[in-house]
Amino acid sequence: MPGAGGMSATSLSRRSLAAVWHPCTQMQRAASVPPLGIVRGEGPWLFDDAGQRYFDTSSSWWVNLFGHADARINAALKDQLDTLPHVMLAGCTHAPAVELAERLSALTGGVLGHCFFASDGASAVEIALKMSFHHWLNRGRPAKREFVCLRQGYHGETLGALAVTDVAVFRDAYDPLLMRSHQVMSPDARQALPGESATDVALRAAAALEALLAERHEHIAALILEPLVQGATGMAMHDPAYLRAARALCDEYEVLLIADEIAVGCGRTGTFFAFEQATLPGQSLIWPDLVCLSKGISGGYLPLYLVLSQGRVYEAFLDDDVARGFLHSHSYTGNALACRAALAVLDRFEQDDVLARNRERAKLLTKALEPLQTDARIEHFRQIGMIWAFDVREPFLGARFAERFHLAGRERELLIRPIGRTVYLMPPYVLTGELSAWLAGRLLATLDDVLSQAFTDPDHADRPPEPPTA
Numbered sequence: 001m002p003g004a005g006g007m008s009a010t011s012l013s014r015r016s017l018a019a020v021w022h023p024c025t026q027m028q029r030a031a032s033v034p035p036l037g038i039v040r041g042e043g044p045w046l047f048d049d050a051g052q053r054y055f056d057t058s059s060s061w062w063v064n065l066f067g068h069a070d071a072r073i074n075a076a077l078k079d080q081l082d083t084l085p086h087v088m089l090a091g092c093t094h095a096p097a098v099e100l101a102e103r104l105s106a107l108t109g110g111v112l113g114h115c116f117f118a119s120d121g122a123s124a125v126e127i128a129l130k131m132s133f134h135h136w137l138n139r140g141r142p143a144k145r146e147f148v149c150l151r152q153g154y155h156g157e158t159l160g161a162l163a164v165t166d167v168a169v170f171r172d173a174y175d176p177l178l179m180r181s182h183q184v185m186s187p188d189a190r191q192a193l194p195g196e197s198a199t200d201v202a203l204r205a206a207a208a209l210e211a212l213l214a215e216r217h218e219h220i221a222a223l224i225l226e227p228l229v230q231g232a233t234g235m236a237m238h239d240p241a242y243l244r245a246a247r248a249l250c251d252e253y254e255v256l257l258i259a260d261e262i263a264v265g266c267g268r269t270g271t272f273f274a275f276e277q278a279t280l281p282g283q284s285l286i287w288p289d290l291v292c293l294s295k296g297i298s299g300g301y302l303p304l305y306l307v308l309s310q311g312r313v314y315e316a317f318l319d320d321d322v323a324r325g326f327l328h329s330h331s332y333t334g335n336a337l338a339c340r341a342a343l344a345v346l347d348r349f350e351q352d353d354v355l356a357r358n359r360e361r362a363k364l365l366t367k368a369l370e371p372l373q374t375d376a377r378i379e380h381f382r383q384i385g386m387i388w389a390f391d392v393r394e395p396f397l398g399a400r401f402a403e404r405f406h407l408a409g410r411e412r413e414l415l416i417r418p419i420g421r422t423v424y425l426m427p428p429y430v431l432t433g434e435l436s437a438w439l440a441g442r443l444l445a446t447l448d449d450v451l452s453q454a455f456t457d458p459d460h461a462d463r464p465p466e467p468p469t470a
């Protein structure tokens with residue numbers, strides 16, 4: 001039976017509702033939006049137990065880079081499965097972890113390395129925060145124990161990561177439990193005042209950061225940010241000038257810079273690491289002190305998260321005293337299967353010239369989405385690398401916009417989950433001209449369905465229709 005205004009539940013989704021507590025879900029409403037019972041994946045497609053297919057527009061929460069059940073990653077995993085699925089990484093090591101650490105370090109020209117493996121994104125952030133503080137402690141600066149993060153930033157949902165996250169729906173209930181952090185202005189380019197460019201906004205945000213660091217740097221261990229795109233808040237994009245300024249300020253005020261590349265790494269913004277775009281042409285590369293990487297690194301197969309650090313951070317832990325080492329650990333740290341999947345992902349980047357081909361793919365989808373650029377119902381159409389986003393203007397939203405959009409998308413073979421009023425696409429790196437045209441057509445049709453419904457169905461209209469303000 002469909003729930004009120006919702007969808008039919010298949011037998012798998014009905015069993016799931018009874019047995020599974022789903023993430024990021026108000027379970028009381030879940031019957032109206034039953035989970036899709038997915039039984040198979042192939043390329044960008046997911047197939048449910050009712051035989052319907054869906055295009056995975058967000059690469060399954062931004063992890064799946066080369067489509068589902070990719071033949072080359074499958075083959076690597078099958079080989080690893082028969083050889084060594086897992087061994088603990090304390091007192092032991094294994095070739096996939098070593099090779100992965102070596103290759104990732106090489107991608108930074110050797111500036112970052114000593115890969116510390118974690119088990120999920122939030123734990124990578126915890127590690128980076130603990131490492132920053134402990135690094136200053138070991139250097140005789142125990143007062144440096146505070147963290148700076150950006151408004152609208154998202155770094156995961158364990159207590160430490162949530163303390164540097166500014167997305168109310170995830171954070172507010174737990175606020176009494178969280179350590180205090182400094183939140184500074186986001187460089188989100190959508191905040192541009194009349195006449196201001198994205199660079200101007202970035203510099204304005206950098207000035208706010210400088211004011212805090214000038215006053216408080218003796219107490220600040222690290223600044224954490226998502227380079228170029230604040231994803232979970234709604235794909236808020238900023239000018240790389242902010243990253244340059246942040247790097248310079250962190251150097252000046254002796255504050256470590258943590259780049260959370262969990263969502264934006266692995267080519268998502270056009271370069272392998274988003275932070276690479278901070279460097280101006282012809283200048284020597286600038287890097288953060290710590291990089292958290294995950295999601296796409298294992299191609300959407302297995303959880304694998306890691307922290308890369310610069311030598312000066314790593315060296316602060318070298319001592320005869322065990323307690324001055326970084327003793328953090330998780331049981332599945334550096335899982336061999338996950339590392340092997342990541343090596344297959346890196347192979348694909350090299351063998352298929354993925355970054356160059358993504359530039360072509362991005363042009364195709366941007367062209368197919370052109371009608372959005374002049375659509376008066378939306379604003380802030382934006383794109384970087386393999387991320388596209390736009391915001392539906394308030395007067396057109398109606399009630400429960402994101403949920404209705406998601407459900408309407410299912411009717412058109414799209415698995416799509418807007419964030420508030422932001423609709424975004426973060427597809428796997430498999431787009432062709434034909435797929436781009438199909439995807440754009442279905443997206444535009446879904447938008448039309450949902451926005452017209454807001455005005456015609458009283459259940460969905462929580463305000464009278466108004467013309468857009470600009």
Ligand SMILES: Cc1ncc(COP(=O)(O)O)c(C=O)c1O
Pocket residue numbers: 120121122123125154155156157226231232260261262263264294
């Ligand atoms: C930028 C960023 N940091 C951290 C995380 C947390 O990762 P996980 O969900 O694996 O804990 C996410 C997840 O979306 C993220 O986007």
